[in-house]
Amino acid sequence: MFNIKRFDLEAETAQESSSSNTTTTTATPINDRLAKLNARLNKNKPPPSTTTTDNTTIIQDSIPHSKDTKDAKHYKKDRESTTTKTNEISYKRSREEEDARVAREEARRQKDQQAGKQRWEKRAKELKDSDLIPNDVRLAMKAEAEARDRAKREAKKNPFAVAVAAAAEQEKEKEDEDMKNTEEEDAEDKEDQDKQDQEEEDEEDRPALELEGVERFASEAAADAALAELAALVPLPTFETKEITALEKERAKSMGIPDWLAHPTLIEPGESNNRPIEDQQFGFSERLIKQCRKAGIEECFAVQTAVIPVLMRARHLGDIRKAPGDLCVSAPTGSGKTLAYVLPIIEILSQRVVTRLRALVVLPTRDLCIQVKETFETFVKGTDLKIATSTGQNSFAHEQAILVGESHSNPNSPRVLGGHSRVDVLITTPGRLIDHIKSTPNFTLQHLRFLVIDEADRLLNQSFQDWLFHILNAIHPSPERKFLGADGSETIQVKRDHLGFPIHDAIAPGFLSSFFQLPESDVEDPKALSVQKLLFSATLTRNPAKIASLQLSDPQYVAVQESGQDGDEKQKYTTPAGLTEHMIVCETSEKPLMVLHLLHHLQVRSALCFTKSVESAHRLYKLIQLYEKIRTTAPVEAPVVRKEAGKDKKINEVKKKGSRDQDDESGSEDGSSDSDSGSDSEDENESSSGDSSSEDEEDEDEDEEETSDVEMGQAETSTNAMDIDATTTTTPIATDAIVVAEFSSDLPKSKRQSILRAFNNGEIHLLICSDLISRGMDLSPVSYVINYDSPVYMKKYIHRVGRTARAGKTGTAYSLVEMQEARHFKEMISKAGHWDKIGRVNVKSQEVKDLVPGYTKALAGLKDVLATSSRAGKKGSSRRSFK
Numbered sequence: 001m002f003n004i005k006r007f008d009l010e011a012e013t014a015q016e017s018s019s020s021n022t023t024t025t026t027a028t029p030i031n032d033r034l035a036k037l038n039a040r041l042n043k044n045k046p047p048p049s050t051t052t053t054d055n056t057t058i059i060q061d062s063i064p065h066s067k068d069t070k071d072a073k074h075y076k077k078d079r080e081s082t083t084t085k086t087n088e089i090s091y092k093r094s095r096e097e098e099d100a101r102v103a104r105e106e107a108r109r110q111k112d113q114q115a116g117k118q119r120w121e122k123r124a125k126e127l128k129d130s131d132l133i134p135n136d137v138r139l140a141m142k143a144e145a146e147a148r149d150r151a152k153r154e155a156k157k158n159p160f161a162v163a164v165a166a167a168a169e170q171e172k173e174k175e176d177e178d179m180k181n182t183e184e185e186d187a188e189d190k191e192d193q194d195k196q197d198q199e200e201e202d203e204e205d206r207p208a209l210e211l212e213g214v215e216r217f218a219s220e221a222a223a224d225a226a227l228a229e230l231a232a233l234v235p236l237p238t239f240e241t242k243e244i245t246a247l248e249k250e251r252a253k254s255m256g257i258p259d260w261l262a263h264p265t266l267i268e269p270g271e272s273n274n275r276p277i278e279d280q281q282f283g284f285s286e287r288l289i290k291q292c293r294k295a296g297i298e299e300c301f302a303v304q305t306a307v308i309p310v311l312m313r314a315r316h317l318g319d320i321r322k323a324p325g326d327l328c329v330s331a332p333t334g335s336g337k338t339l340a341y342v343l344p345i346i347e348i349l350s351q352r353v354v355t356r357l358r359a360l361v362v363l364p365t366r367d368l369c370i371q372v373k374e375t376f377e378t379f380v381k382g383t384d385l386k387i388a389t390s391t392g393q394n395s396f397a398h399e400q401a402i403l404v405g406e407s408h409s410n411p412n413s414p415r416v417l418g419g420h421s422r423v424d425v426l427i428t429t430p431g432r433l434i435d436h437i438k439s440t441p442n443f444t445l446q447h448l449r450f451l452v453i454d455e456a457d458r459l460l461n462q463s464f465q466d467w468l469f470h471i472l473n474a475i476h477p478s479p480e481r482k483f484l485g486a487d488g489s490e491t492i493q494v495k496r497d498h499l500g501f502p503i504h505d506a507i508a509p510g511f512l513s514s515f516f517q518l519p520e521s522d523v524e525d526p527k528a529l530s531v532q533k534l535l536f537s538a539t540l541t542r543n544p545a546k547i548a549s550l551q552l553s554d555p556q557y558v559a560v561q562e563s564g565q566d567g568d569e570k571q572k573y574t575t576p577a578g579l580t581e582h583m584i585v586c587e588t589s590e591k592p593l594m595v596l597h598l599l600h601h602l603q604v605r606s607a608l609c610f611t612k613s614v615e616s617a618h619r620l621y622k623l624i625q626l627y628e629k630i631r632t633t634a635p636v637e638a639p640v641v642r643k644e645a646g647k648d649k650k651i652n653e654v655k656k657k658g659s660r661d662q663d664d665e666s667g668s669e670d671g672s673s674d675s676d677s678g679s680d681s682e683d684e685n686e687s688s689s690g691d692s693s694s695e696d697e698e699d700e701d702e703d704e705e706e707t708s709d710v711e712m713g714q715a716e717t718s719t720n721a722m723d724i725d726a727t728t729t730t731t732p733i734a735t736d737a738i739v740v741a742e743f744s745s746d747l748p749k750s751k752r753q754s755i756l757r758a759f760n761n762g763e764i765h766l767l768i769c770s771d772l773i774s775r776g777m778d779l780s781p782v783s784y785v786i787n788y789d790s791p792v793y794m795k796k797y798i799h800r801v802g803r804t805a806r807a808g809k810t811g812t813a814y815s816l817v818e819m820q821e822a823r824h825f826k827e828m829i830s831k832a833g834h835w836d837k838i839g840r841v842n843v844k845s846q847e848v849k850d851l852v853p854g855y856t857k858a859l860a861g862l863k864d865v866l867a868t869s870s871r872a873g874k875k876g877s878s879r880r881s882f883k
């Protein structure tokens with residue numbers, strides 16, 4: 001480019017220069033003659049050239065051509081060549097000189113320009129933030145503009161030099177531009193880096209920055225709105241996942257405990273993990289939020305904050321090849337586990353179009369089923385969802401009609417392969433459920449989306465009717481064609497459409513292969529089960545065999561427990577923060593007196609008193625009832641009410657350290673067992689087979705009492721209805737009489753419900769019960785729990801004392817420990833790392849002296865009372881002997 005330009009300009013210059021040095025004449029004959037003459041006279045003089053001014057330029061010789069001589073020709077030739085050479089040399093020289101001059105000037109100009117530019121750039125940089133341009137900068141700019149004009153003028157005079165200068169300038173511009181680009185790139189890089197640094201800083205300081213931003217708002221309303229927005233931005237707590245050491249991992253592995261179970265997501269109990277119900281992470285609809293508010297629920301508790309988002313995230317089941325993932329949840333008693341599954345199930349199922357059985361909640365007792373149904377009904381308002389229980393309270397046929405409708409439950413009516421349901425959520429005990437799976441036509445679990453096993457460890461210890469096997473069988477598609485016999489003939493009568501084809505539109509996609517021979521395809525399209533198994537317990541089992549029997553898929557384990565707890569036992573046994581625990585060590589014969597002491601001296605009311613058997617409960621109930629009767633009718637010494645036990649020194653609460661009473665002996669023995677329990681080998685045993693076997697024993701013990709509840713359907717005509725009437729209709733003889741009632745599985749359903757209602761209304765001061773209500777029951781006003789017979793297993797202890805101090809409230813538990821049981825009790829509690837939490841109460845004989853006369857009388861009368869009730873056939877032959 002540069003060379004071509006130069007060449008053109010050179011030609012132009014030559015042309016211009018020749019044109020400027022010529023004169024214009026007209027060639028005529030006279031002129032020709034004159035020219036010839038002139039040539040002869042001035043032989044060596046160069047002839048003037050002649051040029052036309054028209055479009056053509058001709059360099060002419062003035063010698064006429066017509067009569068050219070040889071000399072003239074030579075002369076002409078010489079002259080021409082000499083002139084050309086001279087012209088070329090002089091032109092070349094002048095051109096070089098001119099080039100050098102222009103280049104010098106250009107270099108100087110550029111230098112000046114550069115210096116000026118740098119000066120004012122520097123100045124402009126200094127004044128970057130100012131709008132003013134100072135005088136020196138303006139002058140520099142002016143000088144630069146003048147220099148540019150000068151250069152332009154020069155360019156007009158000498159285009160070649162201009163070309164050189166232009167080329168130089170071009171080069172310089174290029175250099176500048178490169179430098180500028182490099183600078184810009186550097187600046188951009190720096191800007192990016194700064195931006196990234198700033199973003200990181202902002203991220204760290206976000207709350208502070210946002211608050212700062214909020215403070216800048218002029219109007220208070222705007223600031224409030226922004227603060228509200230900020231509050232909504234508070235992230236959900238991030239729950240730590242328990243880090244397991246290599247040793248723990250190895251140990252868990254050797255016990256067969258799967259990784260996910262040994263590696264729970266841990267949540268601290270307490271208010272710090274509560275979140276408002278409208279938090280977006282929960283994804284609750286306006287309707288549900290409204291129902292929650294109506295029920296007095298403003299925040300989700302820690303276990304709900306951890307569990308609900310997990311369930312809500314899987315609400316749409318995007319990938320049919322992937323199971324939604326099962327969930328095992330362990331959280332203390334009264335921490336709100338029920339709502340952790342009730343709320344998301346309602347929210348997710350409320351979107352359904354057709355009624356199908358989509359949620360199944362399995363619970364160990366009828367009373368719990370009723371309680372959970374009431375919870376569902378509180379929050380289901382405003383949806384079409386239908387909730388039902390199946391507990392054996394009603395006749396089997398009645399339940400069948402509720403579940404699938406009368407026409408579908410008729411054994412003679414044809415089957416719909418996809419089943420039929422009139423309910424969306426079924427809350428049931430395992431025994432009755434198995435009956436329906438086996439015997440109710442069109443009852444199916446094909447469409448199940450949620451299988452909740454509440455009080456899971458309790459249920460897993462029940463092998464009754466092999467309930468788990470039947471449920472798992474019913475939720476998995478069967479590889480055999482279900483309604484075809486070995487010969488291919490139909491084994492059941494199937495409902496058909498008008499063309500004679502089986503009606504299959506209601507079959508769950510995963511179950512189609514259970515009924516039809518589907519075309520085989522090269523491309524496997526395995527479908528995962530859409531049912532999500534959710535296990536809840538305050539004392540979740542870690543027995544690998546039991547967990548394996550659930551056939552969990554992609555499970556997660558969420559545990560609510562205080563930080564710093566480690567060791568398997570301690571993880572399992574977390575008590576509510578608001579619970580105060582005491583133990584009273586006494587003789588067996590003194591135990592009823594201790595209950596009277598708690599009632600009359602310590603003003604214990606709204607209390608649940610747990611005994612080890614139905615008989616024990618009945619006997620204590622009768623005794624206290626009799627005592628109250630005697631006290632309020634006979635002039636016996638009035639008991640002294642201790643207003644402030646601590647001040648009156650009527651109760652000496654002694655912590656384990658420093659206790660020097662009769663239990664010191666056992667204390668020292670326990671001290672040795674403490675150190676034993678601290679050993680690794682013992683821990684291992686505890687959480688492996690040893691532990692699970694103790695769980696089994698404990699639950700078998702519970703099973704004995706609750707079997708009738710689980711089996712269901714057994715019409716229980718209570719023989720002690722008279723007794724119950726006496727209890728529930730008892731009119732206190734005096735206004736300060738203690739109202740006592742008993743509660744056991746011997747009572748008919750209606751009586752049990754009316755007693756629970758009366759207790760909830762505060763009409764019963766002391767409810768004496770078996771372990772039937774030690775699990776899961778949420779009796780709102782329980783302020784005290786009395787372990788009349790101290791539990792043999794820690795699990796039972798945890799569930800019993802967990803009837804109080806629920807939902808963040810406070811409560812107190814007293815355990816009456818017989819002398820001979822003290823050592824075992826302490827061992828059990830210590831092993832669970834719980835001993836520090838239990839206070840020792842010493843009750844001196846002097847303190848109960850005022851109660852003794854009435855108690856003695858009641859005891860004497862008890863025999864007759866019991867004999868009367870026995871004659872009335874109140875006791876069944878299966879009853880255990882009295883203590």
Ligand SMILES: Nc1ncnc2c1ncn2[C@@H]1O[C@H](COP(=O)(O)OP(=O)(O)OP(=O)(O)O)[C@@H](O)[C@H]1O
Nearest residue numbers: 297299300301333334335336337338538776778807
């Ligand atoms: N978010 C909440 N706000 C206020 N109260 C709540 C909340 N969640 C649950 N509760 C109340 O807390 C009490 C205990 O709840 P729930 O019965 O679900 O406890 P749980 O963990 O199942 O106990 P358990 O192990 O004994 O069965 C109930 O009375 C319930 O209504």
